Amino acid sequence: MSTKLPANLPGALSAASQRFHRWRKQHRRRARLPQELWRRAAALARKHGLHLTARALGLNYYSLQRRLAETAPEEVFPTKAQQAFIELLPEVMAPGSVECTIEWVEGGGATVRMHIQGARLPELTYLVRVLRGGAA
Numbered sequence: 001m002s003t004k005l006p007a008n009l010p011g012a013l014s015a016a017s018q019r020f021h022r023w024r025k026q027h028r029r030r031a032r033l034p035q036e037l038w039r040r041a042a043a044l045a046r047k048h049g050l051h052l053t054a055r056a057l058g059l060n061y062y063s064l065q066r067r068l069a070e071t072a073p074e075e076v077f078p079t080k081a082q083q084a085f086i087e088l089l090p091e092v093m094a095p096g097s098v099e100c101t102i103e104w105v106e107g108g109g110a111t112v113r114m115h116i117q118g119a120r121l122p123e124l125t126y127l128v129r130v131l132r133g134g135a136a
Contacts, residue, residue, distance in 0.1 A: 012047070013048055016041070016044055016056070016057060017056045017058075019037075020033075020058060020059075023037060038071075039071060041064055042064070044056075045068050099115075100119075100124065101116070102116065102127070
């Protein structure tokens, strides 16, 4: 089995890998990783997957899996200020053939559901990115 990492490793994983390497050089072998590093690893595993993250950071897959299960999503991704209203302008949501329902559960337990008809895939991708708190 190859231990070589892919050349196109995402930037966040590459930076975290260097950070873990520096920490390991400064501490004795078999020293416990600080919670801050475990939280960072869990956040990266949520985004890039357990296998790739464990390989890139030199972590045990099952230890990372356990930490990921123990870490609340709010702890990994701090919540941003919530928007009360999102306006969808007709020119942004041009007619097309896609129909979908977007549903999510907010921190307080409220379920939000949106049914969209006639949107194109690029607009849906943009909408999902905005709803998840990413840059527009």
